[in-house]
Amino acid sequence: MRIGRLPVDARSPQRARRVFATLPARYDLIGSVLSFGQDPRWRRTMVRMALQDEPAVVADIATGTAAVAIELASRGEVRVIGLDQSPAMLAVGRRRVQASGHADDIRLLLGQAERLPFADASVDALTFTYLLRYVDDPAATLRELARVVRPGGRIASLEFHVPPRLGWRLAWRVYTRVGLPVIGGLLGGAGWWRVGAFLGPNIEDHYARHPLAQQLEAWRAAGIEDLEVRVMSLGGGVVIGGRRRG
Amino acid sequence: MALDDRLLDILVCPACRGAVEHKDRRHVILCTECGRRYPVREGIPVMLVEEATPPR
Numbered sequence: 001m002r003i004g005r006l007p008v009d010a011r012s013p014q015r016a017r018r019v020f021a022t023l024p025a026r027y028d029l030i031g032s033v034l035s036f037g038q039d040p041r042w043r044r045t046m047v048r049m050a051l052q053d054e055p056a057v058v059a060d061i062a063t064g065t066a067a068v069a070i071e072l073a074s075r076g077e078v079r080v081i082g083l084d085q086s087p088a089m090l091a092v093g094r095r096r097v098q099a100s101g102h103a104d105d106i107r108l109l110l111g112q113a114e115r116l117p118f119a120d121a122s123v124d125a126l127t128f129t130y131l132l133r134y135v136d137d138p139a140a141t142l143r144e145l146a147r148v149v150r151p152g153g154r155i156a157s158l159e160f161h162v163p164p165r166l167g168w169r170l171a172w173r174v175y176t177r178v179g180l181p182v183i184g185g186l187l188g189g190a191g192w193w194r195v196g197a198f199l200g201p202n203i204e205d206h207y208a209r210h211p212l213a214q215q216l217e218a219w220r221a222a223g224i225e226d227l228e229v230r231v232m233s234l235g236g237g238v239v240i241g242g243r244r245r246g
Numbered sequence: 247m248a249l250d251d252r253l254l255d256i257l258v259c260p261a262c263r264g265a266v267e268h269k270d271r272r273h274v275i276l277c278t279e280c281g282r283r284y285p286v287r288e289g290i291p292v293m294l295v296e297e298a299t300p301p302r
Contacts, residue, residue: 057252081253081256083293087287090290108290109290109291109293110294112260115260117257117258117260118256118257119256119257119263122255122256
């Protein structure tokens, strides 16, 4: 595993994907640290949005280590299909699913969000987490996600966000520029210092290129309506939910 | 984790969106339209176009 000089370029989703693809266990930890330990609460909020019409089959995209898939299966009588493009992440996910006692309700598969291996309108609801920051064309990916959800089905997402209020934003910046790299360095040395240093700029860059309002437009353009946006934890995270038109 | 019928009902070929069949013994998911074959590794279908065996 070589991290090398990778993460400084925040403008390369592909590159980011490669960095994190090899680092599943610590990736969860960094997610936890970056969210100030709030990510379980964000996940629960997203899962509640996705399950509100009691879907039978839910697709969880960018399922990673299957935290959301397990949350979905533990909250409702649902079958969950978890998809991720990283074998390393799914290997961890599979162990977690087995340990969770929900192995009968969850199926995992390797695939790409930009080219889902699902038929049109084949699932009742869909969730996705930390995904659009790592794709080249978020609007096209949203259209592909909406394609596989039946008309009227719920779609919900979770992503990091930059706190909108100036004071918190400055604190967030110090935390992501100094705190995260230091924590990363303590946990895993120089490579993890760089990973820690990568995330803050990567998140800010994502919103600079795709502001939240523009992303919501892309949701609507993809045929997802009744949008509900919940900026959480002083703006550190954002949960978006909606319903496929029809 | 065995593949079950409900999952197979949903799955399509990511390249052409054709219907697929699970060839259990060969650990392969076969597209009935374009003929691409997707491996199943340790029970996990690998539905990535670049990992598929191209049509014969």
